Amino acid sequence: MGYWRLPLDSCEHFITVGKVNIIEYRCKGCGYCIEFCPKDVLEESTYFNEKGYHPPYVKIEGKCINCNFCETICPEFAIFCTELERREIKPEDIITEPEYRHRMRQRKKQD
Amino acid sequence: MKERLKQAPPKIPDEAKLSWKKGHGDHPLDRYLKEGRIPHIWCPGCGIGIAFTAFIKALEKAEFDQDKTVVVSGIGCSGRAAGYLNLDTYHTTHGRAIPFATGLKLAKPELKTVVFSGDGDLFAIGGNHIIHAARRNVDMTVICINNFNYGMTGGQGGPTTPVEARTTTTPYGCAEHPFNLIYLAKAAGAAYVARWTALHTHELRDSIVEAMSKTGFSFVEVITPCPTGYARRNRLGTGLEIMRFYKENSYITDILEPEDTALLFKGKIAVGKFVDIEKPTFMEMYREYIVQQAENSG
Numbered sequence: 001m002g003y004w005r006l007p008l009d010s011c012e013h014f015i016t017v018g019k020v021n022i023i024e025y026r027c028k029g030c031g032y033c034i035e036f037c038p039k040d041v042l043e044e045s046t047y048f049n050e051k052g053y054h055p056p057y058v059k060i061e062g063k064c065i066n067c068n069f070c071e072t073i074c075p076e077f078a079i080f081c082t083e084l085e086r087r088e089i090k091p092e093d094i095i096t097e098p099e100y101r102h103r104m105r106q107r108k109k110q111d
Numbered sequence: 112m113k114e115r116l117k118q119a120p121p122k123i124p125d126e127a128k129l130s131w132k133k134g135h136g137d138h139p140l141d142r143y144l145k146e147g148r149i150p151h152i153w154c155p156g157c158g159i160g161i162a163f164t165a166f167i168k169a170l171e172k173a174e175f176d177q178d179k180t181v182v183v184s185g186i187g188c189s190g191r192a193a194g195y196l197n198l199d200t201y202h203t204t205h206g207r208a209i210p211f212a213t214g215l216k217l218a219k220p221e222l223k224t225v226v227f228s229g230d231g232d233l234f235a236i237g238g239n240h241i242i243h244a245a246r247r248n249v250d251m252t253v254i255c256i257n258n259f260n261y262g263m264t265g266g267q268g269g270p271t272t273p274v275e276a277r278t279t280t281t282p283y284g285c286a287e288h289p290f291n292l293i294y295l296a297k298a299a300g301a302a303y304v305a306r307w308t309a310l311h312t313h314e315l316r317d318s319i320v321e322a323m324s325k326t327g328f329s330f331v332e333v334i335t336p337c338p339t340g341y342a343r344r345n346r347l348g349t350g351l352e353i354m355r356f357y358k359e360n361s362y363i364t365d366i367l368e369p370e371d372t373a374l375l376f377k378g379k380i381a382v383g384k385f386v387d388i389e390k391p392t393f394m395e396m397y398r399e400y401i402v403q404q405a406e407n408s409g
Contacts, residue, residue: 023137028155031351036310053155072168072312075160077138077149 003094010089018066018081020058026078029053033070033079039063042070143167143177148195152188156350158309158335159189159256165312165333166227166254167196169319180223183212185232188263189256192227206236209244212251220394223323224251231261231269234290238270245299245328247393252322252329255292258337266340273376277344292332294369297386302327304369304386308334308357311382318384327392334380345376 020041027049034042034056041064042056049055056079058064064081071080135146144167153159170180182200184193185208193200203211212224226233233241233255241253260278261267268278268285271292275284296304303325307315315333322329336342336353347353361380372381391399 021137026150028150030156030349032156032161032354035351035354051150069312071139072164072316073161073310075153075157075164076151077140077144077160077164080138080140 006089006091006094010094013089014086015089015093016066016086017062017084018064018068019084020064020070021080021082022055022057023078024049024055025051026076027051027053027055028076028078029055030075031056032073032075036073037070038067039065140164140167140171143170143197144195145197151195152191154337154339156336156338156353157188158258158333158337158350159192161309161312162189162254162256162315162333162335163192163195163227165315166192166225166319168312168316169323172316173320173324175223175323179221180225181212181215182225182227183208183215184226185228185237186263187229187232187261188258189227189229190232206232206238206240208232209237209240209251209253213244213247213249216249216251217394220250225323226251226253228253228255229262230255230257230259230271230292234292234295235270242295242299245296245301245330248300248302248328248390248396249393250326250328252319252325253331254319254322255330255332256335257292257332258335258341260337260341262337262340266337266344271374273374273378275376276341278341279344289374291370291373292330293372293385296330296332297369300328300390301330301386302388302390303329303384304332305330305384306332306334306372307382308361308380309336310354310357310361311363314363314382321384325387327390334374334382347377 031044034044041058041060043059044054045057066081066083068081135141177198180198182193182196182198184190184202186205190202193202201211208226208228212226215222216224257271259271259273259276261269266279268281271289272278272285273289277284293304293306303322305318307318318331322331336350338350342348342353361382363383364381365383367381369385374380
């Protein structure tokens with residue numbers, strides 16, 4: 001979902017930037033954090049940990065929004081997020097105008 | 112064989128022992144866990160760990176006193192949870208988690224009593240105890256991990272195994288009707304009944320907070336993947352594929368009656384809160400009728 005302009009109250013809100021911490025020796029490679037991360041921050045690595053599983057690694061730094069979903073869904077207590085900073089919402093964060101136009105074009109085609 | 116028995120067990124180097132303990136305290140939830148117990152024994156992809164995390168998160172969110180919360184568990188995979196928690200916990204005999212918790216509640220009514228156990232332990236071996244605890248409305252919270260089989264003993268069919276599902280003891284498909292735990296708990300008289308899957312972690316956490324804050328018998332069923340025991344024999348895939356199945360096939364509802372929420376093999380899963388009523392608890396009734404009459408008669 002995207003906005004086509006910056007909301008008027010956007011200055012009252014902020015975006016948190018999180019850091020993903022992975023305790024690699026605990027990971028059993030179930031892949032839940034990789035699959036269900038809402039921002040697709042994680043990816044399975046190619047190296048092995050002590051137990052012989054592939055722990056995840058952070059694919060894109062600075063994209064995590066500290067939602068802590070990986071912490072709640074990890075069965076092994078092997079991953080958690082910590083807050084790095086809070087920054088203001090910039091127009092490029094939420095405005096997805098090209099997508100909006102594309103969607104409108106598709107809707108016209110369907111009609 | 113005897114020669115092998117005579118041999119001393121292989122010595123574990125001190126470095127390896129250290130590496131098990133290293134990092135305890137790094138994770139924010141480690142203060143609720145006993146030191147040196149993690150990693151736990153649950154299989155990769157098992158959902159018990161998720162329900163366990165949700166329970167700890169509920170403790171953290173509602174700020175329940177760690178000294179006033181007790182966890183009782185029975186036998187089975189999920190029964191191991193009591194050993195990992197850094198609370199006052201007790202690992203009881205098979206099926207007898209609820210009688211123990213009832214006694215605990217009667218002796219010390221100020222404690223928050225939580226029973227964390229599996230479907231086989233609570234509904235097969237301890238089936239009688241749960242319906243009578245619900246009937247009396249004893250003030251406790253029961254978190255039931257439902258993985259549709261007896262996971263720890265090798266995947267035998269249990270009271271919740273759906274019709275057609277293959278297990279070790281039902282190789283041609285199960286031919287018995289399973290329990291609908293939600294309906295059973297409601298019919299037995301529980302004051303709070305909810306069901307969530309392992310994927311609904313936030314809802315599960317909030318539901319556990321609600322159940323623990325409620326006075327009366329509250330029951331939370333958690334549907335979890337069992338990739339090693341149940342899913343392997345039914346070709347349901349890895350834990351990740353079962354979680355994708357939950358994502359596509361579960362729906363949150365609050366209009367369905369509990370009798371319509373039966374779980375079918377590879378069927379849709381109705382999740383949500385089904386019962387939330389106010390009822391006098393066992394202790395209140397006991398005080399009102401028995402203790403008062405005894406005092407009056409001198």
